[in-house]
Amino acid sequence: MSTVVLAYSGGLDTSVAIRWIKEQYNLDVITLTIDVGNERDLPAIAARAEQIGAVKAMVVDGRADFVRYFVWPALQAGAIYEGQYPLATALARPLIARLLVEVARAEGAGAVAHGCTGKGNDQVRFDVSVNTLAPELKIIAPVREWSMTRDNEIAYAHEHSIPIQVTNASPYSVDQNLWGRSVECGVLEDPWAEPPEEVYAWTSNPDVSSSSEPTYLEITFQHGTPVALNGEELDGVVLIETLNKLAGQYGIGRIDHIENRLVGIKSREVYEAPAAVVLHAAHSALESLTLGRDQARFKEMVAAEYARLIYNGQWYSALHQDLAAYVHSTQRFVSGTVRVKLSHGHCAIVGRRSEHSLYSHGLATYDSGDQFDHNAALGFIKLWGLPLRTQAQAQLLPSIGIEGDLLSLDTHIS
Numbered sequence: 001m002s003t004v005v006l007a008y009s010g011g012l013d014t015s016v017a018i019r020w021i022k023e024q025y026n027l028d029v030i031t032l033t034i035d036v037g038n039e040r041d042l043p044a045i046a047a048r049a050e051q052i053g054a055v056k057a058m059v060v061d062g063r064a065d066f067v068r069y070f071v072w073p074a075l076q077a078g079a080i081y082e083g084q085y086p087l088a089t090a091l092a093r094p095l096i097a098r099l100l101v102e103v104a105r106a107e108g109a110g111a112v113a114h115g116c117t118g119k120g121n122d123q124v125r126f127d128v129s130v131n132t133l134a135p136e137l138k139i140i141a142p143v144r145e146w147s148m149t150r151d152n153e154i155a156y157a158h159e160h161s162i163p164i165q166v167t168n169a170s171p172y173s174v175d176q177n178l179w180g181r182s183v184e185c186g187v188l189e190d191p192w193a194e195p196p197e198e199v200y201a202w203t204s205n206p207d208v209s210s211s212s213e214p215t216y217l218e219i220t221f222q223h224g225t226p227v228a229l230n231g232e233e234l235d236g237v238v239l240i241e242t243l244n245k246l247a248g249q250y251g252i253g254r255i256d257h258i259e260n261r262l263v264g265i266k267s268r269e270v271y272e273a274p275a276a277v278v279l280h281a282a283h284s285a286l287e288s289l290t291l292g293r294d295q296a297r298f299k300e301m302v303a304a305e306y307a308r309l310i311y312n313g314q315w316y317s318a319l320h321q322d323l324a325a326y327v328h329s330t331q332r333f334v335s336g337t338v339r340v341k342l343s344h345g346h347c348a349i350v351g352r353r354s355e356h357s358l359y360s361h362g363l364a365t366y367d368s369g370d371q372f373d374h375n376a377a378l379g380f381i382k383l384w385g386l387p388l389r390t391q392a393q394a395q396l397l398p399s400i401g402i403e404g405d406l407l408s409l410d411t412h413i414s
């Protein structure tokens, strides 16, 4: 084993890691920088990797695959962790892991490396994915292994002439891709402290910019996948970028969440995910029109389970294949258009239509043209209530009422 492929972001940790791995493990380092829409100067990052001592610095544009194989399926599933987090960081990890494995195999490397700490979810996602896809590969996680503080790392960098940009060092740890931006650390570690404006980069302050008018948007879906904005067909990457900008200007997509990490820690996370918030709202509005009641109810459970498995690093699992097949099947009639109103800090669904709509005006209307059989309701109510009547008479009647359960419930509460 003489080569390792390092997932390289260009930041302090992974820059120091290039040199540290060479020193500790005596391995040649190939860096792999993957563009998942994180707006960085990729050629400059690759050049820096070589300058620090990488034998090869590779850059891969993963944006299209990220959207097609990770983001859209998660959107179709309605996967939002703990009802809040659209899973941007978590969704990119299995893609990065897969590319690490592919490059390691193509280059004949015996190991892969990443810059995750030993406290987070990301190390689990990388390690579990790599172990599943390529059990023969060794995994090196320098930041988990070395015991350097940030200052130690900076000193190490100076000592080994590693170019780093500490001048604009931020107290926050940020990870971002097309689906969202995740911010941790600094003052955010106090769950009582309101996030300062400086943590936000994609969204304007919804309290301040309240002058402009609302914007209406039409989002068209085909089988649960967004395909057009205002009637214009757009490629997925462009569609997400456009929505991030547009909804971000309205301050939509700020999420402040106390989250349960897989490793047992509660952590305070701030997310910005304008496109994800708008698209989840729109997608779910279209499902409310096109899925039957029981399908919708069951899918909610699947969505929670789906979100958990993404969060917990189980992308390459059989459970995921099973749930994905179910979700895919649910989307066959989720085609149509949703009208969204963006105003300050708020995204409202104001209209929806589909050629597969289950909404029947004749059944719903209170006006003339009502086709609902009012008399049938009587029989329905009789049977629907039958078990309650039966049980109340046999078991509950003596204790229902003023002197029974309701009263004792009161006493119990007070």
Ligand code: ARG
Binding pocket: 087, 089, 090, 121, 122, 173, 174, 175, 182, 183, 184, 259, 269
């Ligand atoms: N808590 C989120 C997750 O586990 C975001 C992690 C962000 N990572 C980072 N390096 N700042 O997916």
